[in-house]
Amino acid sequence: MERAPASEAELFARARALAGHPLGALAARLEVPVPPDLSRAKGWVGQLLERALDAPGTSRAGPDFPELGVELKTLPVDAAGAPRESTFVCTLPLARSGGLPWPRSPARAKLSRVLWLPVEADPVRPLADRRVGHPLLWSPSPAEEATLAADWDALVELVEAGFVESLTAHRGRALQVRPKAADARARTWAPGATGDPVRTLPRGLYLRRDFTRAVLARHFRLPGPRAGRSA
DNA sequence: TTTTGATCATCC
DNA sequence: GGATGATCAAAA
Numbered sequence: 001m002e003r004a005p006a007s008e009a010e011l012f013a014r015a016r017a018l019a020g021h022p023l024g025a026l027a028a029r030l031e032v033p034v035p036p037d038l039s040r041a042k043g044w045v046g047q048l049l050e051r052a053l054d055a056p057g058t059s060r061a062g063p064d065f066p067e068l069g070v071e072l073k074t075l076p077v078d079a080a081g082a083p084r085e086s087t088f089v090c091t092l093p094l095a096r097s098g099g100l101p102w103p104r105s106p107a108r109a110k111l112s113r114v115l116w117l118p119v120e121a122d123p124v125r126p127l128a129d130r131r132v133g134h135p136l137l138w139s140p141s142p143a144e145e146a147t148l149a150a151d152w153d154a155l156v157e158l159v160e161a162g163f164v165e166s167l168t169a170h171r172g173r174a175l176q177v178r179p180k181a182a183d184a185r186a187r188t189w190a191p192g193a194t195g196d197p198v199r200t201l202p203r204g205l206y207l208r209r210d211f212t213r214a215v216l217a218r219h220f221r222l223p224g225p226r227a228g229r230s231a
Numbered sequence: 232t233t234t235t236g237a238t239c240a241t242c243c
Numbered sequence: 244g245g246a247t248g249a250t251c252a253a254a255a
Contacts, residue, residue: 038238038239041236042236042238043235043237045238060235076238085239202233
């Protein structure tokens, strides 16, 4: 396992082969040390799976599999297979979002083709024992894409109008804007209310958990939103 | 310092 | 319990 997968089919086959395996076994095979927990290694699972799937490299710009145009996203899920967290999409280009329509947005570029890889994320379960789930190769449906596009346009419009400081994570049906920085003191430039640039906290675009839950539910028959108790 | 990978910690 | 805002590490 050294070369990058040459096709989507090969990538997906490799991902399927990981299903059911504990992270500890994959880490051992790759000779990667397992941290005691994720508090000081929040990206560890994602980076481990990149390696397990022979992604060309880590921390590069662009899709994880450039030849295939596929983005890899690990997804922390609970015992029922439902996502436990929102999903980071990309940094929000605060200073230059103006005139950037959804079709050419970095968000669309990231989300046009995604290999979702669920991973058990029950915090009481030791990291090494958490298993990889079944993969899903996904592109937004027309309805999903319409929702994403509408969110992008609305959020970017607020930023352009100088409302970044009052933009909270409550905005957006599928996409939301949240801090994305080393800490709360980080600063970048954004349009201000007066039209002059102002320094502000860097923001990222995240996929709401209900959105990814629905994506998984359509494919895997998981409990959807407001699912009742089992009979 | 920025981009990549995300989860943590707190408040409601 | 769940969402929001804050934070952590590696690599380039």
